[in-house]
Each structure stands twice: as C-alpha cells, then as structure tokens.
Amino acid sequence: MTDDVEDLALDGDGFDLSLLLPFQITQLSTKLAAQARLILARHGDLSLPQWRIIRVIATGLSNRSTYIRKSAGIDKSQFSKTVNALADAGYVTTAPCGEDQRQFEIHLTGKAIAAHARLAPELDARQRHLLAALTPEQREMIFPAIHALAQAASSIDFLKTPEFED
Amino acid sequence: MTDDVEDLALDGDGFDLSLLLPFQITQLSTKLAAQARLILARHGDLSLPQWRIIRVIATGLSNRSTYIRKSAGIDKSQFSKTVNALADAGYVTTAPCGEDQRQFEIHLTGKAIAAHARLAPELDARQRHLLAALTPEQREMIFPAIHALAQAASSIDFLKTPEFED
DNA sequence: CGAAAAAGGTTGACATGTCCACATTTTGAA
DNA sequence: TTCAAAATGTGGACATGTCAACCTTTTTCG
Numbered sequence: 001m002t003d004d005v006e007d008l009a010l011d012g013d014g015f016d017l018s019l020l021l022p023f024q025i026t027q028l029s030t031k032l033a034a035q036a037r038l039i040l041a042r043h044g045d046l047s048l049p050q051w052r053i054i055r056v057i058a059t060g061l062s063n064r065s066t067y068i069r070k071s072a073g074i075d076k077s078q079f080s081k082t083v084n085a086l087a088d089a090g091y092v093t094t095a096p097c098g099e100d101q102r103q104f105e106i107h108l109t110g111k112a113i114a115a116h117a118r119l120a121p122e123l124d125a126r127q128r129h130l131l132a133a134l135t136p137e138q139r140e141m142i143f144p145a146i147h148a149l150a151q152a153a154s155s156i157d158f159l160k161t162p163e164f165e166d
Numbered sequence: 167m168t169d170d171v172e173d174l175a176l177d178g179d180g181f182d183l184s185l186l187l188p189f190q191i192t193q194l195s196t197k198l199a200a201q202a203r204l205i206l207a208r209h210g211d212l213s214l215p216q217w218r219i220i221r222v223i224a225t226g227l228s229n230r231s232t233y234i235r236k237s238a239g240i241d242k243s244q245f246s247k248t249v250n251a252l253a254d255a256g257y258v259t260t261a262p263c264g265e266d267q268r269q270f271e272i273h274l275t276g277k278a279i280a281a282h283a284r285l286a287p288e289l290d291a292r293q294r295h296l297l298a299a300l301t302p303e304q305r306e307m308i309f310p311a312i313h314a315l316a317q318a319a320s321s322i323d324f325l326k327t328p329e330f331e332d
Numbered sequence: 333c334g335a336a337a338a339a340g341g342t343t344g345a346c347a348t349g350t351c352c353a354c355a356t357t358t359t360g361a362a
Numbered sequence: 363t364t365c366a367a368a369a370t371g372t373g374g375a376c377a378t379g380t381c382a383a384c385c386t387t388t389t390t391c392g
Contacts, residue, residue: 021296022198023218024312027239029195030349031319032188037350038322049378052189066340073193078379080342102340102387122325130187133318138311145304145311146190152299153197156204159288196379203380215348232370244349246372268357268370 021149039126043118046091049074049082051119054091054108058116063105064097091115187315205292209284212257215240215248217285220257220274224282229271230263257281 033048040046046054049072056071057063069079083106086092091112097103108116131139199214206212212220215238222237223229235245249272252258257278263269274282297305 019309021293021308022202023239024309024316025191025195025198028312028316028319029191030239031316032191034350035319035322036188039325047377069340073189073196075380076341077343077381082378084342100340100388104341125325126322127187129324130315130318133314134311135307138307138314141301141304141307142187142311143185143190145300145308146194148299148304149296150190150194150197152296153194153201156201156292158295159205159291200380213347235370241350242371243351243373246370248348250372266358266370270371 025149035126036123039122040119043122044115045089046115046119047082049078050086050091053079053082053086053106054112054116055120057092057106057108058113058120063107064100065103065106066100068106086112191315201292202289205288206285209288210281211255212281212285213248213251215244216252216257219245219248219252219272220278220282221286223258223272223274224279224286229273230266231269231272232266234272252278 036048036051040048040051052072052074053068056068061071062068065079065083069076072079074082083092083094087094090109093107093109095105095107097105134142202214202217206214206217218238218240219234222234227237228234231245231249235242238245240248249258249260253260256275259273259275261271261273263271300308
C-alpha cells in the first residue's frame with residue numbers, strides 16, 4: 001500500500017493537529033482524489049482533471065470553453081493543457097465559437113460518451129456511499145458549512161497588514 | 167487576480183455540480199491552501215509543505231522522522247525531499263536516530279523557531295476566522311463529518327469488482 | 333468612435349504531489 | 363537462530379497544480 005500517510009494523519013494520534021481545520025480538509029481532499037483515481041483506473045485511462053471536464057460537458061448545459069472551465073473549477077492554464085490532451089486522445093473535438101472568438105466549443109466524441117456511461121454510475125455510487133456515511137443532520141449542514149468556509153478562505157482581510165517597519 | 171476559477175465553481179451557478187461533495191471539498195481545499203500560501207508569503211519564504219513540517223516539529227512531541235512525517239500527513243517521497251530542502255535552507259538539522267537506524271531525528275534551528283514565532287499567531291488567527299464563519303452547530307459537527315467522510319473515502323469496497331467478461 | 337480595461341486562451345517555468353523501484357534496517361515467525 | 367516480511371528513507375519519472383508573461387478579442391467608458 002501507499003497508504004503510508006493515513007496512519008497518524010486523520011486519526012490524529014499525535015497532538016492537536018486533529019483540531020486544525022485546513023489540515024483535515026486537505027487530508028480529506030487527498031483521500032477523495034485517491035479514491036476517484038482508483039475508480040477511474042478500473043475503467044480506462046482518464047485522469048482526474050480529464051474526467052472533471054468530460055463530466056461537465058456531458059451535462060449538455062453548454063459547450064463554451066469558459067463555461068466548462070469555470071464549472072470544472074480548473075484554472076486557465078491547466079484547462080488549456082488538459083483539453084489539448086483530451087483532443088489528442090480522441091475524447092473531444094473543438095470548434096471555433098461564433099459569438100465570442102476568444103472562446104471555442106468543446107464536443108464529446110463517442111469515445112468520451114462511452115467512457116462517461118461506464119464511469120458515471122460508479123462515481124454516482126460513490127457519492128451515495130459518501131453521503132450515507134453522514135448522519136441526516138450532517139448531510140444537511142455540510143454543504144452550507146463548506147460554502148461558509150470557502151467564503152472565509154477567500155481573503156486574508158482579517159489580518160492587519162504586515163508591519164512596515166523596515 | 168488569479169481568482170479566475172471561483173466565479174462559477176463554489177457558487178454553483180451552473181448545474182448540479184454544486185451538489186457534488188468531492189468537488190466541493192477539493193475546491194475548498196484549494197482555497198485554503200491559497201490562503202495559507204498568502205500568509206506564508208508575507209512573512210518569509212517557507213513553502214506550505216515546509217511549514218507543515220516545521221509546525222509539527224515545533225510541538226515538541228517527537229523528533230523522530232516517521233512520527234513527524236505521519237503527523238504532517240506527507241508521503242515518504244515528498245517528505246524526504248522537503249526535509250532536505252529545509253536543511254539546505256538552514257531551518258532544520260538532522261541527526262541519526264539511535265533506537266531505529268532507519269529513521270533520523272530532526273531539530274529546528276533558531277531560524278525555524280523565529281519563523282514559527284512569527285507565523286503561528288497569524289495562522290491561529292486564520293483558524294479562528296474560519297471557525298467563526300460557522301454556526302455553533304456547524305462547528306460541532308464539522309469534525310465528525312470530516313472524519314466520517316475520510317473513513318468512507320478510504321476504500322472502494324462499496325463497488326462490486328469490475329466485470330471479468332472480456 | 334476610440335482608447336483603456338477586462339476577459340479569454342496559450343505557453344513556459346516551476347512547485348507540489350504521486351508512483352514505483354531500490355537498499356537498508358527492523359520485525360516476526362518458522 | 364535464520365530467513366522472509368515489513369517498515370523506512372531515497373531517488374527518478376512523471377502527473378498535477380500554480381504563477382506570470384504574453385497576445386488576441388471583447389467590453390467598458392470617456
């Protein structure tokens with residue numbers, strides 16, 4: 001196993017590290033990513049960022065590059081590179097966007113649609129598995145809590161500016 | 167700003183992506199890391215992984231490499247490289263470990279202690295800031311919820327093994 | 333209109349994270 | 363004791379993520 005990390009980490013055997021919120025979130029995020037990678041690896045060769053993009057496009061809400069990029073929550077640079085990789089691997093095709101010539105449209109190929117059909121049920125099952133691990137009360141407040149934290153994590157206004165004394 | 171990502175992301179303007187738990191956690195984790203990096207950058211040149219290691223050592227609970235590595239939740243490879251970088255930068259010194267010759271001891275230098283003294287209050291303030299963004303109920307259940315999710319994220323047993331049909 | 337600002341995408345440099353193979357030491361069991 | 367298994371750290375290869383500079387198109391506003 002490469003699960004070398006978790007022994008102490010999330011169980012907080014050591015000290016008050018178990019009370020550090022950012023640390024716990026990071027560890028959880030790492031585990032979720034690893035779990036997702038496991039599932040992806042069992043059904044093909046899509047990487048996690050590639051899958052995120054395909055998943056967004058598969059909703060069919062828009063094929064505009066900016067919409068997809070922002071929905072997937074990926075930064076411009078990584079998005080550009082990942083889309084190119086998807087195109088090279090035959091998962092998507094791109095076309096110029098009439099209304100905004102800075103953007104472009106992205107369309108799934110049959111290959112991507114097939115991959116999505118195989119993977120979506122598994123990842124949906126995982127989502128249910130995760131939610132089932134929470135109590136009903138936890139399920140209710142987890143999303144608002146995450147949103148509140150994201151808000152609080154967006155700035156460092158709460159700190160006075162560093163001393164200008166040298 | 168490079169805050170190009172968050173516009174749609176966490177506010178979920180688009181579709182049901184706002185209901186995807188792993189996605190939300192990942193986004194939150196990303197924001198928290200960015201916020202931490204901002205604070206670190208204002209007070210020196212420590213990287214986030216470097217700071218994590220110093221913080222653990224500063225608790226004084228143990229100087230054994232394995233304990234520190236697991237407490238910091240960093241994998242073996244990255245830990246090895248980061249500790250070397252810390253040593254090169256004069257933040258830590260290492261010494262052989264008598265009882266277990268595979269491990270080694272890590273000790274903070276004055277430079278690291280000074281950096282810790284400057285940074286710890288700021289990061290503590292952030293922790294308070296984050297917790298203050300939650301309601302008392304949310305504060306109470308956030309840690310158990312994270313723990314439950316981490317548990318559920320540790321395996322993919324909930325999926326039946328992939329079909330062996332080809 | 334026309335210039336400045338903003339948004340979009342690309343690229344390169346670099347940091348961070350993951351995975352694997354290896355050598356050494358320790359542990360555990362035959 | 364002795365040998366296999368496990369744990370530890372290291373290093374290399376590679377994936378992912380971040381940041382900044384740049385060019386083009388669109389939007390904003392005087």
